[in-house]
Amino acid sequence: xxxxxxxxxxxxxxxxxxxxxxxxxxxxxxxxxxxxxxxxxxxxxxxxxxxxxxxxxxxxxxxxxxxxxxxxxxxxxxxxxxxxxxxxxxxxxxxxxxxxxxxxxxxxxx
Amino acid sequence: xxxxxxxxxxxxxxxxxxxxxxxxxxxxxxxxxxxxxxxxxxxxxxxxxxxxxxxxxxxxxxxxxxxxxxxxxxxxxxxxxxxxxxxxxxxxxxxxxxxxxxxxxxxxxxxxxx
Numbered sequence: 549x550x551x552x553x554x555x556x557x558x559x560x561x562x563x564x565x566x567x568x569x570x571x572x573x574x575x576x577x578x579x580x581x582x583x584x585x586x587x588x589x590x591x592x593x594x595x596x597x598x599x600x601x602x603x604x605x606x607x608x609x610x611x612x613x614x615x616x617x618x619x620x621x622x623x624x625x626x627x628x629x630x631x632x633x634x635x636x637x638x639x640x641x642x643x644x645x646x647x648x649x650x651x652x653x654x655x656x657x658x
Numbered sequence: 659x660x661x662x663x664x665x666x667x668x669x670x671x672x673x674x675x676x677x678x679x680x681x682x683x684x685x686x687x688x689x690x691x692x693x694x695x696x697x698x699x700x701x702x703x704x705x706x707x708x709x710x711x712x713x714x715x716x717x718x719x720x721x722x723x724x725x726x727x728x729x730x731x732x733x734x735x736x737x738x739x740x741x742x743x744x745x746x747x748x749x750x751x752x753x754x755x756x757x758x759x760x761x762x763x764x765x766x767x768x769x770x771x772x
Contacts, residue, residue: 581760590662590748591701593760636700638761646691646761648700 552580552620552637552649560655567624569652571637572617580613580620581638585651591636594622629658660684664749664764671739671771679734679767681749687762689752690732691716692724694745695766701748707732739771 552573561567571580579598583591597604597613597620604611610623624631634651665680683690691706693716703716707726721743723735732751736743746768750761 583761588766590763590765591750591761592763596760646703648693650698650700 552639552647554635554637554649554652556652557650558653558655560657561627563627563629563656563658565627567627567631567654567656569622569635569654571620571622571649573620573637573639574618575639576615577639579640580611582609582611582620582622583636583638583648585634585636587633594635624654627654627656629656632656662749662751662762662764664747664767666767667765668768669770671736671769673739673741673771675739677736677739679736679747679749679769681732681734681764682730683732683749683751683762684730685751685753685762686729687751687753688729689754690726691750691761692722692732692734693748693750694718694743695748696745704734704747736769739769741771743769744771745769 552571555570581596582594585591595606595611597611608625613620634653636648636651638648640646662683688709692704693701695701702718704722705724707713710726710729713724726732746766748766749764752761753759
């Protein structure tokens, strides 16, 4: 399987705390992407990091990529109740196939 | 700009019935794909298309057909519905193959097969 796999499967934190979730994958990649899914909705693209990048920021999001360990992490700083959602990493595999992990379910308690 | 539009949002089918899930995008995206999402799981790729007239299979294509006669539309056909096809179906599109750009997702079709 080429999927990225997220860890932990579930995470519960208080509002204001930071949330960190990890993604591991199996093969070499061109880029890795993170998506958010609110309950009952489609996925929303958050951030893309290319294989030659080590870190990328977007607002309260910080993504790191370690290609030697085949892993990535997503950090959400100063979390809010509205950040409650499932987060997925996605790794393009072959030319036209794009795989998602099973996700980390984040619950931010007010 | 509507993005990716999926219809219907909900559907109940009887075993053996056939139906078509519609997907349309107005962003002139070349790449379109269908995923299914089962409870507590990620998304599994059913079929995808890199442009009008070109389609290919993903991880779980059995029981599903697709066609891409226009850039805008990518319908998914269930040939003979089975309870195992109960799932939430998402259509997604991208400017390119997804390798460089992110996907835009539709809001999903929740299908129940009884």
